[in-house]
Amino acid sequence: MKTLLFTLPLLCAACTTSLRGHKASTHDESFTVYWDTASQQDIVVDEYFVVRARVEPAPKTVDIDATMPDHRHGMLHKSDVRQLSHDTWLASDMLFHMPGLWRVHFNITDEEGVVHRAESDVILE
Secondary structure, X not given: OOEEOOOOOOOOOEEEOOOOOEEEEEOOOOOEEEEEEHHHOOOOOOOOEEEEEEEEOOOOEEEEEEEEOOOOEEOOOOOEEEEOXXXXXXXXXXXXXXXXXXXXXXXXXXXOOOEEXXXXXXXXX
């Protein structure tokens, strides 16, 4: 199954400019996340994929996760997130195990330890 990637005008400050190259801002607009799947692969139901995210300005840490808000659950396991450079992070073993609305969460910790959240929606059909 192929997916459509786009952001819905929900209660998050996320947006996207095209099917490739997504952009999301934290709710307080302190950080901007530019993200896509590694190698710009399609996200397919029940197949692992990798998310690569660049955060501006460079944060202390980033955690990347996803939930299905309509079903009130998340992924079946936690992805492995690692830092590639001062502003780039990689989340491997992402898995959307069912079709529907998924919300990708970027929890960004600043130098003072405050967590800021950016969100971006993905629809899997």
